[in-house]
Amino acid sequence: MLAIENLKAKIEDKEILKGLNLNIKPGEVHAIMGPNGSGKSTLSNILSGKKGYEVKGSVTFEGENLLDLETEERAHKGIFLAFQYPLEIPGVNTNTFLKTSINAIKKARGEKELDALEFLKLIKQKSAELKFDEKILSRQLNVGFSGGEKKKNEILQMSILNPKLSILDETDSGLDIDALRIVSEGVNSLRNKDNSFLIITHYQRLLDYIKPDFVHVLKDGQIIKSGNFELAKELEKVGYEDFN
Amino acid sequence: MDNRQKEIDNLKDYKYGFSTDIENTRAPKGLNEDVIKFISDIKKEPQWMLDFRLKAFERFKQLKEPNWQKPKYPKIDYQDLYYYSAPKSMDDKPKSLDELDPKLLETYKKLGIPLQEQARLNGIAVDAVFDSVSVATTFKEELTKQGIIFCPISEAIQKHPDLVKKYLGSVIPTTDHFFATLNSAVFTDGSFVYIPEGVKCPMELSTYFRINATETGQFERTLIIADKGSYVSYLEGCTAPMRDENQLHAANVELIALDDAEIKYSTVQNWYPGDKDGKGGIYNFVTKRGLCKGKNSKISWTQVETGSAITWKYPSCILKGDNSVGEFYSIAITNNHQKADTGTKMIHLGKNTKSKIISKGISAGYSDMMYRGLVDISSKAENSRNFTQCDSLLMGNKCGAHTIPYIKNKNLKSNIEHEATTSKISDEQLYYCNQRGLNQEEAISLIVNGFCKEVLQQLPMEFAVEAQKLVSISLEGSVG
Numbered sequence: 001m002l003a004i005e006n007l008k009a010k011i012e013d014k015e016i017l018k019g020l021n022l023n024i025k026p027g028e029v030h031a032i033m034g035p036n037g038s039g040k041s042t043l044s045n046i047l048s049g050k051k052g053y054e055v056k057g058s059v060t061f062e063g064e065n066l067l068d069l070e071t072e073e074r075a076h077k078g079i080f081l082a083f084q085y086p087l088e089i090p091g092v093n094t095n096t097f098l099k100t101s102i103n104a105i106k107k108a109r110g111e112k113e114l115d116a117l118e119f120l121k122l123i124k125q126k127s128a129e130l131k132f133d134e135k136i137l138s139r140q141l142n143v144g145f146s147g148g149e150k151k152k153n154e155i156l157q158m159s160i161l162n163p164k165l166s167i168l169d170e171t172d173s174g175l176d177i178d179a180l181r182i183v184s185e186g187v188n189s190l191r192n193k194d195n196s197f198l199i200i201t202h203y204q205r206l207l208d209y210i211k212p213d214f215v216h217v218l219k220d221g222q223i224i225k226s227g228n229f230e231l232a233k234e235l236e237k238v239g240y241e242d243f244n
Numbered sequence: 245m246d247n248r249q250k251e252i253d254n255l256k257d258y259k260y261g262f263s264t265d266i267e268n269t270r271a272p273k274g275l276n277e278d279v280i281k282f283i284s285d286i287k288k289e290p291q292w293m294l295d296f297r298l299k300a301f302e303r304f305k306q307l308k309e310p311n312w313q314k315p316k317y318p319k320i321d322y323q324d325l326y327y328y329s330a331p332k333s334m335d336d337k338p339k340s341l342d343e344l345d346p347k348l349l350e351t352y353k354k355l356g357i358p359l360q361e362q363a364r365l366n367g368i369a370v371d372a373v374f375d376s377v378s379v380a381t382t383f384k385e386e387l388t389k390q391g392i393i394f395c396p397i398s399e400a401i402q403k404h405p406d407l408v409k410k411y412l413g414s415v416i417p418t419t420d421h422f423f424a425t426l427n428s429a430v431f432t433d434g435s436f437v438y439i440p441e442g443v444k445c446p447m448e449l450s451t452y453f454r455i456n457a458t459e460t461g462q463f464e465r466t467l468i469i470a471d472k473g474s475y476v477s478y479l480e481g482c483t484a485p486m487r488d489e490n491q492l493h494a495a496n497v498e499l500i501a502l503d504d505a506e507i508k509y510s511t512v513q514n515w516y517p518g519d520k521d522g523k524g525g526i527y528n529f530v531t532k533r534g535l536c537k538g539k540n541s542k543i544s545w546t547q548v549e550t551g552s553a554i555t556w557k558y559p560s561c562i563l564k565g566d567n568s569v570g571e572f573y574s575i576a577i578t579n580n581h582q583k584a585d586t587g588t589k590m591i592h593l594g595k596n597t598k599s600k601i602i603s604k605g606i607s608a609g610y611s612d613m614m615y616r617g618l619v620d621i622s623s624k625a626e627n628s629r630n631f632t633q634c635d636s637l638l639m640g641n642k643c644g645a646h647t648i649p650y651i652k653n654k655n656l657k658s659n660i661e662h663e664a665t666t667s668k669i670s671d672e673q674l675y676y677c678n679q680r681g682l683n684q685e686e687a688i689s690l691i692v693n694g695f696c697k698e699v700l701q702q703l704p705m706e707f708a709v710e711a712q713k714l715v716s717i718s719l720e721g722s723v724g
Contacts, residue, residue, distance in 0.1 A: 070678070072679075087672055089676075089677075090694060091693075091695050092691065092694030100680075101682065104680070105681035108681065
């Protein structure tokens with residue numbers, strides 16, 4: 001599904017990714033762990049198409065050169081990024097945003113757009129599944145949301161858009177245990193043989209709820225070690241500093 | 245993708261920019277007594293109307309063109325303009341739409357304002373003003389049944405002289421400022437509305453102003469009177485062809501609300517804004533003033549200003565009646581080299597009067613936007629209140645936004661609140677929207693419409709969607 005080969009990225013002459021390789025097959029859950037400044041967020045930004053990076057190497061998504069696509073085209077193809085810091089958009093109702101988003105994607109795919117009623121039905125169902133307070137949806141997008149609400153809102157969007165590849169950028173940071181459980185359930189309910197996940201995190205904690213198939217350690221712009229869930233436990237014990 | 249690009253390109257063009265090739269009757273070029281007599285004569289006006297015009301012209305000759313506004317413009321040669329231009333076919337007034345020049349019908353059809361019976365907009369009566377003359381008014385008979393008068397002001401001068409005599413110039417006197425006085429001397433057409441006591445007007449009344457002729461100023465005059473306990477919602481729309489020259493539109497609009505009456509006046513102004521280098525476009529120098537004459541009366545202005553090279557106007561409310569209410573909701577958008585100096589004046593004279601100002605200014609490209617507003621609470625206006633909110637949104641870093649509130653409170657029992665914010669659409673916000681599948685234009689449209697929501701909600705339903713689209717279109721291509 002996703003193949004990253006020798007990916008290098010620079011921003012303002014500072015090299016952040018220094019030759020990263022990663023393969024994700026349909027249905028797999030990969031976790032990337034690493035210390036601050038190791039390039040975790042840069043990786044998620046480059047995959048989702050944030051501008052401002054000088055990128056070398058190759059990234060293919062379902063056989064297509066991902067780096068040639070605009071940010072929104074990547075979203076149309078089924079790439080979703082749960083933001084570490086979801087943006088506030090004053091005046092824009094959360095429901096309106098969600099409906100605009102899902103219909104933009106449907107339109108790009110040549111599918112029928114949802115009318116108000118169909119959308120309402122979908123959103124009711126998904127918020128019930130995620131125990132998401134529907135009242136929040138009538139508020140302005142992320143404005144005045146608590147940290148937990150923002151993150152849950154990201155997961156709700158993910159679950160509504162049902163992406164092929166979901167990238168979670170430190171979605172667990174700042175979450176209490178209840179919110180963490182909801183986030184994890186959101187991910188787990190979307191897990192199937194076609195959907196893949198790339199979970200970026202500092203801590204093993206989230207991985208206790210979402211058992212990843214693979215764990216990679218990112219340090220200084222490169223994946224220095226890959227393994228299974230056991231690797232995450234080992235990391236937690238040893239710490240990044242002494243991990244080689 | 246090709247189709248979408250085409251759609252965007254289509255939208256980016258000013259789609260009302262065409263002109264109608266039609267033979268005109270014009271007044272001789274220039275501004276003098278003879279031209280004023282010509283206008284009055286061609287409209288078959290009574291002597292008192294001509295006297296009103298000449299009195300204004302005497303005053304005009306003593307006035308100096310103001311120059312305190314932020315947007316400066318090259319000197320206008322008032323002798324080098326035509327003050328009257330109308331399709332020749334209107335010389336012998338057509339009695340019905342069947343007699344109307346098909347070219348005119350076609351023009352309005354192209355503008356999305358069908359005038360023919362079968363195609364009329366549902367529940368909206370339209371007065372169509374083409375250059376200096378009203379060419380048609382729809383739903384007239386239906387309205388007449390309820391005693392509502394909705395007709396061109398030139399017709400009202402002949403058929404309802406008592407009402408016109410009593411109210412014309414009662415809110416904007418002939419001795420007012422330069423442009424208003426000029427209008428009083430040379431105004432050509434516009435709408436007249438009278439809602440009788442206790443009547444709630446059953447449909448939206450609307451005037452569509454079209455500038456077509458070259459080198460012609462349009463001097464529109466509109467007068468709306470809501471008698472005791474009545475209600476009316478009125479909307480005006482404006483477009484003009486794309487031309488290299490700058491054209492002057494100097495309108496006077498007077499509203500009068502008697503006891504317990506309410507007037508809701510909405511504007512969707514989309515005059516040609518000039519090209520992307522700032523060449524051409526309309527100078528929109530307009531005086532709009534409402535008088536809440538009776539107790540418990542209410543006047544509400546809503547404006548969506550997206551067109552014109554320069555917009556310079558302050559739709560105002562004089563709150564004379566006790567407990568009267570004035571409202572001003574505004575969205576003003578400037579892009580490319582457009583300039584706007586707009587806002588409102590709320591003059592509190594009566595007791596317990598309330599006013600509310602919600603202004604949303606959006607500037608993009610190289611444009612410049614100014615909110616200028618006056619809130620004046622007189623010493624007798626006890627327990628009066630004003631709330632003002634001015635928000636500015638900047639796109640890019642070559643445009644400007646300014647806010648100048650003038651606040652005068654002469655009554656200790658009254659209070660004024662003013663809030664202002666300035667923000668910018670951030671790249672991060674756009675990235676977030678893009679990641680959710682919205683392209684750049686859709687993202688900007690969503691954010692901007694969110695920013696303007698409070699004002700868009702004030703528009704009559706039928707026009708809110710149109711206005712929302714207009715807001716998005718005006719900003720096409722403003723973020724690279």
